[in-house]
Amino acid sequence: MTQIKHIVEQIDQVLKMAARYSVMSVNINIQRNVIEMINNASSKNIINLEKSIRKNDDFLSNLFKSSDISFKFFKSLLQFMVYMKENNAEEAWNRLIEAQNLLSLSVQINPSQFGFDKYIKELDDYERLLFPKQVFLSPAYYSDNLECTICNNSLFKCNHITGQLYSGKICQLRITKLNLDHIAIVDDPLDKRRRVTSTEQEDYTYENTITLERTPMTHKEIEQSKNDGGKTKGFKAMVIHRNEEL
Ligand SMILES: [Zn+2]
Numbered sequence: 001m002t003q004i005k006h007i008v009e010q011i012d013q014v015l016k017m018a019a020r021y022s023v024m025s026v027n028i029n030i031q032r033n034v035i036e037m038i039n040n041a042s043s044k045n046i047i048n049l050e051k052s053i054r055k056n057d058d059f060l061s062n063l064f065k066s067s068d069i070s071f072k073f074f075k076s077l078l079q080f081m082v083y084m085k086e087n088n089a090e091e092a093w094n095r096l097i098e099a100q101n102l103l104s105l106s107v108q109i110n111p112s113q114f115g116f117d118k119y120i121k122e123l124d125d126y127e128r129l130l131f132p133k134q135v136f137l138s139p140a141y142y143s144d145n146l147e148c149t150i151c152n153n154s155l156f157k158c159n160h161i162t163g164q165l166y167s168g169k170i171c172q173l174r175i176t177k178l179n180l181d182h183i184a185i186v187d188d189p190l191d192k193r194r195r196v197t198s199t200e201q202e203d204y205t206y207e208n209t210i211t212l213e214r215t216p217m218t219h220k221e222i223e224q225s226k227n228d229g230g231k232t233k234g235f236k237a238m239v240i241h242r243n244e245e246l
Pocket of ligand 1: 148149150151152153158159160
């Protein structure tokens with residue numbers, strides 16, 4: 001039991017350190033080092049998680065899984081800050097959204113952890129203050145196969161609750177045999193990485209929706225635009241499917 005207490009204290013220490021250095025003004029090299037430390041702690045934690053699952057220790061399995069999500073959250077948050085400082089705002093956006101997604105998962109799993117309420121507001125503020133307003137997309141799929149990641153049965157035939165921990169595993173929705181129906185423009189998508197990434201401009205360029213950099217259109221794109229008589233404006237978009245099982 002004392003060994004477990006020691007492991008839990010170590011996890012707590014790394015998370016407290018991660019929280020301390022997840023502030024924009026902190027030196028970029030220090031933040032890179034902290035990301036490395038989180039990576040190390042996270043690998044050890046995964047080994048402990050696998051051990052606990054093998055031993056059927058539900059309590060410890062859930063504890064280590066919950067820590068895993070917290071480590072991933074701080075890693076994404078720190079990577080967001082590092083990318084901003086490296087003048088790579090598009091990658092920073094992806095990491096920020098990743099951090100938001102992990103945060104909402106964390107809150108679902110363990111609502112009382114690490115004063116996470118503070119981070120929900122903080123991450124929303126970063127999105128609102130540091131980036132131009134984005135246009136989000138939501139692909140609508142239909143599928144006959146909605147599976148539970150815990151028991152692999154049809155979602156309608158099991159009692160597991162999505163977003164809850166079961167013996168160190170998170171119950172998620174697994175969608176197989178996907179068919180894309182249509183793509184809609186929405187205000188509040190499931191994943192904000194799905195968005196319009198650049199828009200066609202009058203001067204035959206595409207303007208990046210985050211950096212506002214303009215890149216010349218290709219000959220083919222200019223031809224298409226001329227044939228259309230400039231009636232519709234083209235855009236490029238990112239429509240990734242969110243299929244990571246955590
Ligand atoms: Zn199930």
